[in-house]
Amino acid sequence: MLRRIPVSQLRAGMHVHELCGSWLDHPFWRTRFLIRDARDIARLVEGGVQEVWIDASKGLDGEAPPSGTRALVESPDESVPRRVDPPASRTFDAPGPDRVPMAVELERASRICHKAREAVVSMFAEARMGRAIDASGALDLVEEIDESIARNPVALVSIARLKTADDYTFMHSVAVCGLMISLGRQLGLDVAQVREAGLAGLLHDLGKAGVPTELLNKPGRLDAAEFAVMKRHPQLGHEMLLQAGTTGEIALDVCLHHHERMDGTGYPHRLDGPAISLYARMGAVCDVYDAITSNRPYKAGWNPAESIRRMAGWAKGQFDERVFHAFVKSVGIYPVGSLVRMSSGRLGVVIEQNEDALTTPKIKLFFSTRSDTRIQPEVIDLSRKGETDRIAGREDPARWDFRDLDSIWAGDSAPSPQPKPA
Ligand SMILES: [Fe+2]
Ligand SMILES: [Fe+2]
Known part of the structure; x- marks a missing residue:
């Protein structure tokens, strides 16, 4: 009953049983769900999912699309939300009146x-x-x-x-x-x-x-x-x-x-x-x-x-x-204090989570791997419309000698830099 298909073959009415690849690499938390319309498919595409398992006993099969049904992911005229939101519950509580930055x-x-x-x-x-x-x-x-x-x-x-x-x-x-x-x-x-x-x-x-x-x-x-x-x-x-x-x-x-x-x-x-x-x-x-x-x-x-x-x-x-x-x-998938490498080649530290999506936190960039030098710190919000830089991967702090890594996100609340253990 289970079949693995590329996301490009998904259609409304199919039941997704499992997303292929590590669940940490995409922001979907509920992996079993019915594809309702093009927006569901667009979210999968934007979330970087390339293949899925579908369950034909719970929804349409993929071999012969019913007549009149287009491959919705290719529909250019569907309105598609830009940001990928987790389809289940919100990541964090909705901000209340007492929520502080x-x-x-x-x-x-x-x-x-x-x-x-x-x-x-x-x-x-x-x-x-x-x-x-x-x-x-x-x-x-x-x-x-x-x-x-x-x-x-x-x-x-x-x-x-x-x-x-x-x-x-x-x-x-x-x-x-x-x-x-x-x-x-x-x-x-x-x-x-x-x-x-x-x-x-x-x-x-x-x-x-x-x-x-x-x-x-x-x-x-x-x-x-x-x-x-x-x-x-x-x-x-x-x-x-x-x-x-x-x-x-x-x-x-x-x-x-x-x-x-x-x-x-x-x-x-x-x-x-x-x-x-x-x-x-x-x-x-x-x-x-x-x-x-x-x-x-x-x-x-x-x-x-x-x-x-x-x-x-x-x-x-x-x-x-x-x-x-x-x-x-x-x-978070990238908890506060995580060192990450961006697609732009810059290194940054995660300084704050995004309340809606685990993969788009706020990052303080401070180093360029292209010029191998410190740069003027810059905070970017990956959930902001128009932001083109992306997290390319996790970076091992042991490869670098950044002794002030914690003070980059914690400021004066960080303990003074410690010498590295031998
Ligand atoms: Fe313990
Ligand atoms: Fe213990």
Whole structure:
């Protein structure tokens, strides 16, 4: 019943079963749909889709177009919208009266992150001394973080990604808290559930307070024995939270199960898909994203856009795909801070997401690969009518020596440039 055809053969009435190529390369989120008219086909063409699978049991077949039906994509007289919009839900919430631009929220988000980091530091210190931790104050923080994300969905999560290698454990907790809240909002959870998810993110690695600091900050990969010690942290954290007796079920669950994987390869219990809760699946995605995009004692963080691309490859086995797709909607295909190469040969950093389409963010251009020099920074909005430059691909920051990459988008909110790890 399934047939692969070029987009040029699509006609109204056909049922698209799957778009060929990586879903990250085009802005379509609902891949199964009925072609209603020429506009649907034009969106596919503009989105760079070249071939699709059609399902003849749910719509017209492509072999013999019904008489009178033209190949609509070739119709010159159809009115075609210029920009490609996701056909399903909007990428971000519709801007509300309290929505503020990235540049405005960054400074406030940075202060909230600093405060949250201090709270995590003292929780870890209490836990290391064997005292029952008091997580009651953490709820106020989670509320503040949630409010920041409501004002601007990416400012806080972008700033929380920036961390120095030795600060990783603390800021990672704050970052996962923000990512869980953002993802929970994208999944349509209610306010109480979103905040429970945020609290779970803040507390998920508390068990690392029971792991020797030398191991946490070891400037190199862990050997098998060291990794076995590290792998005890979910159970240690779970015990600490049980002891404190004040934490809800969701935080307990995420703390114990954020390293479980859908294909059963995770730890500590090697649970498989159906046995892993939604919140633990969310925790797994947020945890991995922040871990690979952050500077660690033994490696610099990966480009956020490259991290999303690699996670998409892992998603089939390890992550809940629905959760992962919602995650990408919440941070973007090219998250803020991503280094990209443009079709013009210029390099730029993503500074803001576009509320309607994941592939047309705002970019600050600062380098010409043609002249191999810095250029006067210029902000372009890829969703603007008439803008001809396009993202040609993700660029590996490790190939360049841009030590001020973060301050290009975060300004004074970025930590001072760090020497690169050897
Ligand atoms: Fe962990
Ligand atoms: Fe973690």
